[in-house]
Amino acid sequence: NKGYSAAWDQQWDRAAAFYRQALEEMPDHPQALTSLGLALIELQEFDEALQCYLRAAKVLPDDPMPMDKVAQLYERTGNLDRAVQASLRAADLYLKGRDVTKAMECWERAARLDPENLTAHGRLAMIYERLGDKTQAVNEYLAIAGLLQGTGDNARAMEAVQRALTILPESKEAQQALAY
Numbered sequence: 001n002k003g004y005s006a007a008w009d010q011q012w013d014r015a016a017a018f019y020r021q022a023l024e025e026m027p028d029h030p031q032a033l034t035s036l037g038l039a040l041i042e043l044q045e046f047d048e049a050l051q052c053y054l055r056a057a058k059v060l061p062d063d064p065m066p067m068d069k070v071a072q073l074y075e076r077t078g079n080l081d082r083a084v085q086a087s088l089r090a091a092d093l094y095l096k097g098r099d100v101t102k103a104m105e106c107w108e109r110a111a112r113l114d115p116e117n118l119t120a121h122g123r124l125a126m127i128y129e130r131l132g133d134k135t136q137a138v139n140e141y142l143a144i145a146g147l148l149q150g151t152g153d154n155a156r157a158m159e160a161v162q163r164a165l166t167i168l169p170e171s172k173e174a175q176q177a178l179a180y
Contacts, residue, residue, distance in 0.1 A: 003035055012042040028059045034066060046077050064093030068106060075113060084114045091123065100127060116147055129167060138164040138171050145177055 003018035019036035022029060037052035050073040056066035071086035091106035104127055110120035125140035145160035164174040 003032070003039075007035065007039060010042075012039045015039040016043060028055065030056055030059045030063075030066075033059065034069075037066075037069060041073075046073055049073055050077065062093065062096070064090045064097060064099070064102065064106075067093060068102070071106065071109065075109070080113050084110045084117060084120075087113070088117075088119060091120075100131075103127070111143075115143075116150075118144060118147055121147065125163075134168045138168045138174055141167070142173055142177055 040049035
């Protein structure tokens, strides 16, 4: 409670100290771990914050928030491969909890950090299609087609282009992709 009061007052040093005390008594208390992680982010102690959220993710394996924070911290500390993997894991957890918006944010982060990530583009394509965002769905299917063509998988690349044209037959980009 003292940690929450200090955090409320934005006294992050004091909040972190109180959360550390709580963790000495209850080392795997999820709220204390995530609260300490937040305080450490505010103090710009990103490596230690990452360790808190990694522990919280182990304690709360079905909660997407700690894994989402892990992804953000890996990105901030320059470990982009791990940031992508954590983003994909967080997205799956958010989707399992039916939070499509947060899942999309995680897949978008993964695609931004690793533009060649087929999983992220594939999930985004399906979600955009289900949400009726035809333009975004087509863009993702065309990105998938380009990635597949780059690996020499022309048959699957053509399937992705065809899917794009099914969604939006008047798409000039999809028509041009079909011509190639």
